[in-house]
Amino acid sequence: MNAAAAIRTLVVDDEPLAREGLRLLLAADPEVRVVGEAGNGPEAVRLIREHRPDLVLLDVQMPELNGFEVLARLDPGEVPAVIFVTAYDQYALRAFDIHALDYLLKPFRDDRFHDAIGRAKAQIRMARMSDLSQRLMSVLSTYGERDSPPAPALTPPEPWMRRLAIRDAGRVVFLDVDEIEYIEAADYYVQIHAGGKAYLHRETMQSLEERLEPERFMRIHRSAIVNARRIRELRSEGRRDLVVVLTSGAELRVARSHREKFQHLR
Numbered sequence: 001m002n003a004a005a006a007i008r009t010l011v012v013d014d015e016p017l018a019r020e021g022l023r024l025l026l027a028a029d030p031e032v033r034v035v036g037e038a039g040n041g042p043e044a045v046r047l048i049r050e051h052r053p054d055l056v057l058l059d060v061q062m063p064e065l066n067g068f069e070v071l072a073r074l075d076p077g078e079v080p081a082v083i084f085v086t087a088y089d090q091y092a093l094r095a096f097d098i099h100a101l102d103y104l105l106k107p108f109r110d111d112r113f114h115d116a117i118g119r120a121k122a123q124i125r126m127a128r129m130s131d132l133s134q135r136l137m138s139v140l141s142t143y144g145e146r147d148s149p150p151a152p153a154l155t156p157p158e159p160w161m162r163r164l165a166i167r168d169a170g171r172v173v174f175l176d177v178d179e180i181e182y183i184e185a186a187d188y189y190v191q192i193h194a195g196g197k198a199y200l201h202r203e204t205m206q207s208l209e210e211r212l213e214p215e216r217f218m219r220i221h222r223s224a225i226v227n228a229r230r231i232r233e234l235r236s237e238g239r240r241d242l243v244v245v246l247t248s249g250a251e252l253r254v255a256r257s258h259r260e261k262f263q264h265l266r
Contacts, residue, residue, distance in 0.1 A: 006033040007121050010053040012044040012070070013037075013085065014062045018106075022057055022085065025113055031121060041065020045073045053080050054124045060086040060095075067091075071098065081124055083116050089172045092165035096174075103165065105172055160213035166192065166199045173199065177212065181230045181246055185223035196248070220244060221255040234262055 009032050013019045019037050026032045035051045038044040040063045048056065048070075060067040067086070071079055084095045087106040095103045101123060102116040164180075166173045179194040185205045192199045201208075209217070209225060219225050226244055233245045242254040242262065254262065 005031075007031055007055055007124055008033055008035045008051065008053045009055045009057065010035060010044070010047055010051060010080070011037040011057050012039075012062070012067070013057075013059040014039050015059075018059070018085075025110065026117070029114075029117060032117065041067075041070045044070045048074060048080065049078060052078070055081045055083065055120050057083050057085050060084060060088055060091050068094065068098070081120055081127075083120060089167055092167075092172050092174075096163050096165055097161070103172065103174075161211040164192070164201070166201045175199070177217075178227075178229075180217075180227050181248055182227065182250065182252060183208065183217075183225040193248075193250070218258075218261055220252060220258050220261070224252050226252060 009026060011019050011022045011026075011034060013022065016039070019039070023034055023037070026034055032055075035053055036047045038047050042064055044056075044058070044062075045065070047053075058067045058070065062070075065073065067084060068091075071082065082098075082100045083102045083104060084091070084100050085104045085106065085108075089105050092103045092105075101120050104113060104116055160177075162177055164175045164177060166175060175192070175194055181193045183193070183205070184191045186200065188202065188204065190201050190203055190205055190208055192201050205223065205225065209219060212225070216228055217225050218228050226246065230246045230248075231244055232247045235243045235245055235251075237243055240256070242259055244252045244254055246252070
């Protein structure tokens, strides 16, 4: 692969041995070129601005500026694709809230690392193709009608959560919200049901509901939220009771205060 097409990568970690290990893993990939490394937050900001890397392998806990503060110092156009590489799993949720590509928890297996790099390369290539297409369309548009009305601006996507990080028995499970069937309250936790499994997640129902797309996830009870796309049927029981039946066969009662959400379906 020529130098221009290589994925230009910056390694950021305050531990020299950690940086060396990452460099060795990256050296095995002919599609990746390491353009620099940083051992602290301010140095990372400087090198990102200087080298404009495609990808940054970024530690969280570092002197002076942590990984999140590094990204906050950058202008939107300066922020590269990011894979967090850290020993601290409690930052995983925040990492995906800022659209990190992946979150590698030390110590990780080599195959897990190469999977993350593979996904990063695919996304960076797609971004490059999109940028090239936009530039070509801009050039071609100069040959079009000068008095043509401008195309309507695209509506920016809603900032709803698309992926959820769940700590589970010494590991972090990353769950696409599409996989969620329903969520139940469990004191200061919630129990998330997805793919035939139940995960205990430390977050309140209200906090989680605020981050989920309201058109898709419906509150049907004080202690239950369902994925509307997983509803198989609605069943009336008696004159007042309404039950939601999900694709897995789970049945959940709809509280009276939430029944109006289903009136147009009955």
